[in-house]
Amino acid sequence: KTVNGNTNTSTKKTRLPERTDLSRWRMRDDDDGCQTWHYLDDDAEAKKWPQTLADKYFLGLPLDLPALPAPETPLDAVRNGLTFFEHLQLPPGNWACEYGGPMFLLPGIVIAWYVTKTPISEAYATEIKNYLFARAHPEDGGWGLHIEGDSSVLGTVLNYVALRIVGVDAEEPQMQKARATLHRLGGATNSPHWAKVWLSLLGVTQWDIVNPIPTELWLLPDWVPFAPWRWWIHIRMVFLPMSYMYSKRWSCDETPLIRELRAEVFVQDWARINWHAHRNSIAPIDNYHPKSWVLNSANWLLANVWNPLRPNFVMNMSEQWVSRLIEMEDENTDYADLAPVNNPMNMVCCYIRDGPGAVSVDRHRERLHEFLWMKNEGLLCNGTNGVQCWDTAFAIQSVMDAGLETDERWRPMLTKALAFLESQQIREEVPHKVASYRQQRKGAWTFSNKTQGYAVSDCVSEALKSVILLQKTPGYPQLIEDQRIFDAIDTLLTFQSPSGGCASYEPPRAGEWMETLNAAEVFGCIMVEYDYPECTTAVVTALSLFRKHWPEYRADEIAPFIQRSVGWIKTKQRPDGSWYGSWGICFTYATMFALESLYSVGETYANSAPSKNGCDFLIAHQRADGGWSESYKACERMEYVEHPSGSLVVQTAWAVIGLLKAEYPDIEPIRRAIRFLAARQQPNGEWLQEAIEGVFNKSCMISYPNYKFMFPMKALGMYYRKHPEEKL
Numbered sequence: 001k002t003v004n005g006n007t008n009t010s011t012k013k014t015r016l017p018e019r020t021d022l023s024r025w026r027m028r029d030d031d032d033g034c035q036t037w038h039y040l041d042d043d044a045e046a047k048k049w050p051q052t053l054a055d056k057y058f059l060g061l062p063l064d065l066p067a068l069p070a071p072e073t074p075l076d077a078v079r080n081g082l083t084f085f086e087h088l089q090l091p092p093g094n095w096a097c098e099y100g101g102p103m104f105l106l107p108g109i110v111i112a113w114y115v116t117k118t119p120i121s122e123a124y125a126t127e128i129k130n131y132l133f134a135r136a137h138p139e140d141g142g143w144g145l146h147i148e149g150d151s152s153v154l155g156t157v158l159n160y161v162a163l164r165i166v167g168v169d170a171e172e173p174q175m176q177k178a179r180a181t182l183h184r185l186g187g188a189t190n191s192p193h194w195a196k197v198w199l200s201l202l203g204v205t206q207w208d209i210v211n212p213i214p215t216e217l218w219l220l221p222d223w224v225p226f227a228p229w230r231w232w233i234h235i236r237m238v239f240l241p242m243s244y245m246y247s248k249r250w251s252c253d254e255t256p257l258i259r260e261l262r263a264e265v266f267v268q269d270w271a272r273i274n275w276h277a278h279r280n281s282i283a284p285i286d287n288y289h290p291k292s293w294v295l296n297s298a299n300w301l302l303a304n305v306w307n308p309l310r311p312n313f314v315m316n317m318s319e320q321w322v323s324r325l326i327e328m329e330d331e332n333t334d335y336a337d338l339a340p341v342n343n344p345m346n347m348v349c350c351y352i353r354d355g356p357g358a359v360s361v362d363r364h365r366e367r368l369h370e371f372l373w374m375k376n377e378g379l380l381c382n383g384t385n386g387v388q389c390w391d392t393a394f395a396i397q398s399v400m401d402a403g404l405e406t407d408e409r410w411r412p413m414l415t416k417a418l419a420f421l422e423s424q425q426i427r428e429e430v431p432h433k434v435a436s437y438r439q440q441r442k443g444a445w446t447f448s449n450k451t452q453g454y455a456v457s458d459c460v461s462e463a464l465k466s467v468i469l470l471q472k473t474p475g476y477p478q479l480i481e482d483q484r485i486f487d488a489i490d491t492l493l494t495f496q497s498p499s500g501g502c503a504s505y506e507p508p509r510a511g512e513w514m515e516t517l518n519a520a521e522v523f524g525c526i527m528v529e530y531d532y533p534e535c536t537t538a539v540v541t542a543l544s545l546f547r548k549h550w551p552e553y554r555a556d557e558i559a560p561f562i563q564r565s566v567g568w569i570k571t572k573q574r575p576d577g578s579w580y581g582s583w584g585i586c587f588t589y590a591t592m593f594a595l596e597s598l599y600s601v602g603e604t605y606a607n608s609a610p611s612k613n614g615c616d617f618l619i620a621h622q623r624a625d626g627g628w629s630e631s632y633k634a635c636e637r638m639e640y641v642e643h644p645s646g647s648l649v650v651q652t653a654w655a656v657i658g659l660l661k662a663e664y665p666d667i668e669p670i671r672r673a674i675r676f677l678a679a680r681q682q683p684n685g686e687w688l689q690e691a692i693e694g695v696f697n698k699s700c701m702i703s704y705p706n707y708k709f710m711f712p713m714k715a716l717g718m719y720y721r722k723h724p725e726e727k728l
């Protein structure tokens with residue numbers, strides 16, 4: 001049964017079921033690490049494909065695992081943790097998990113389905129409804145930028161529309177409440193830029209409300225300082241399809257549902273709205289990064305002068321080139337695309353360009369499923385098409401930090417994990433490397449899987465470390481030969497920025513001044529790459545490990561690389577001794593990495609002021625119960641903020657790892673933290689989910705649920721190795 005295909009076009013709908021039967025959901029993880037969730041309506045099929053323990057865990061169903069012997073030592077606690085975590089390893093050898101948090105992703109997919117007349121199964125529709133209701137703000141019924149954020153127009157209007165598309169009635173109490181919040185925030189005319197794009201595709205708003213997204217930008221020669229190839233990959237890959245849709249001013253068929261939405265999401269009478277006048281209307285809560293006067297002036301000129309005069313040949317030429325670039329991104333990634341914003345947008349572009357029945361549209365349709373994740377709250381959209389390589393690399397390291405890789409008990413699990421990383425190493429450049437301005441990637445790993453294909457400096461590094469560590473342990477198969485390790489190193493060496501640090505997907509291609517062109521409003525630091533202590537540390541430690549085993553290979557480049565990187569990290573230390581974290585929350589996360597970098601060049605508490613200051617910072621924030629606890633607010637405000645719910649296992653583990661790496665001389669605070677971690681462990685070996693762990697672009701939070709396993713185990717294991725005599 002499906003609910004869409006533009007069949008859901010009126011208010012007179014049959015109600016969606018309350019819920020689906022959780023025991024009918026299965027996650028399939030193909031050998032290439034492509035993960036999709038399936039609902040098995042059919043009993044015979046359900047019998048043939050039984051639910052695994054991992055499925056049950058993801059769905060929050062009871063696992064009925066026995067209590068393990070109570071740990072007496074930190075090593076026992078690691079063993080118990082691994083006993084649990086091993087159940088979650090998937091057949092190809094990787095780990096997976098929900099990767100939710102952002103609340104602007106799922107509506108994009110639902111809207112893309114709607115405008116491309118893609119049927120939505122009743123099971124999917126029901127669980128999308130459940131997830132969005134579960135995540136509505138408890139007080140005002142709206143949604144924010146991310147699950148912990150305050151209600152904003154972006155979150156509220158897009159999720160409201162998504163709910164209507166999947167078949168929820170406008171008069172349901174939750175919908176009335178959400179609508180009231182949306183109206184209080186000024187309604188859809190107050191949407192930020194990206195929401196205006198989605199709503200214009202639906203024809204709920206008109207394209208005149210969208211600030212210009214000129215396709216012409218892609219015709220600029222490379223030397224132009226603001227040419228898009230210099231932007232951060234995520235912004236340029238989103239702007240690309242957006243510009244195509246903007247130039248086409250394409251909207252889907254006007255259905256009764258669209259007409260109803262026009263009556264629901266505005267505070268004004270739809271027919272009288274002056275769209276053009278609302279280009280810059282935005283609710284204060286959505287306006288994290290107000291547009292600069294430079295951008296406002298450029299937008300004014302483009303909207304009022306250029307657009308009316310724009311010659312047809314420029315339009316055609318630029319649209320064609322943008323279309324070609326979209327095609328290249330699709331081909332480079334086999335339609336997985338970079339992330340769940342540009343994927344649904346590229347799909348819509350293919351639909352506009354190639355027509356409803358096109359292969360390109362179908363392939364997007366298939367791959368979009370990889371972003372969706374099912375849990376007890378319902379169906380959500382992950383931030384990427386999985387966490388495969390990243391989490392698997394850390395899982396391996398958390399066993400090895402405890403020295404358990406030689407224990408026969410864990411060898412099969414680790415061997416499978418190694419085989420997975422082997423299968424996911426990228427062996428060649430993308431087909432359109434030069435034309436699509438892609439970074440070198442041969443020998444690299446991605447964050448998710450190989451078909452997505454985007455190398456990230458720290459993802460390459462963490463995977464490479466795990467592979468080297470395991471393959472250098474006697475008894476493990478040599479799945480990756482030396483030449484492939486050298487390929488990874490060659491690629492890694494291209495990641496250093498002129499500053500000495502390392503960024504995420506590419507070394508920065510322009511300066512921070514580009515933020516004056518940040519049109520997204522809801523994010524900060526999004527226009528260009530920046531160097532990050534986290535990414536830099538990962539590269540430094542990977543190179544350090546590599547040169548221990550292959551001291552000759554490109555030695556005269558590796559040594560200065562490491563020196564310069566660590567030098568850069570030192571320049572980023574703040575006066576209070578901390579480092580600001582961009583990908584985890586927040587100072588605790590980055591300080592852990594920075595201390596590890598310092599350690600890798602022999603700098604520790606005893607002999608280095610930066611290391612000592614970093615430790616003192618951590619110690620100053622330890623809480624009475626031995627734990628640490630930082631709130632996501634720290635990322636937004638750029639100052640340490642305690643989380644209201646008290647000490648948290650993930651941050652406590654990060655702090656312990658940092659202190660141990662820095663060889664902090666006093667065991668007492670670390671011992672208390674270790675006991676805190678052990679006390680939070682459940683009798684079956686697991687740790688429970690606490691506050692959200694990750695962040696991007698300063699303002700949007702994202703979950704890393706496996707961190708609650710990997711980092712406490714790593715901390716406990718490192719502590720055990722250092723103080724083998726310690727009991728819990």
Ligand code: LAN
Pocket residue numbers: 234235238339340341383384390447456458459504523534535583695696702
């Ligand atoms: C990620 C996830 C992983 C993350 C780390 C590897 C942890 C980091 O160290 C480097 C950057 C990286 C790869 C990263 C970049 C931005 C991503 C892809 C995300 C935070 C996951 C989701 C986010 C992406 C931008 C979401 C889509 C939103 C847009 C603004 C386009």
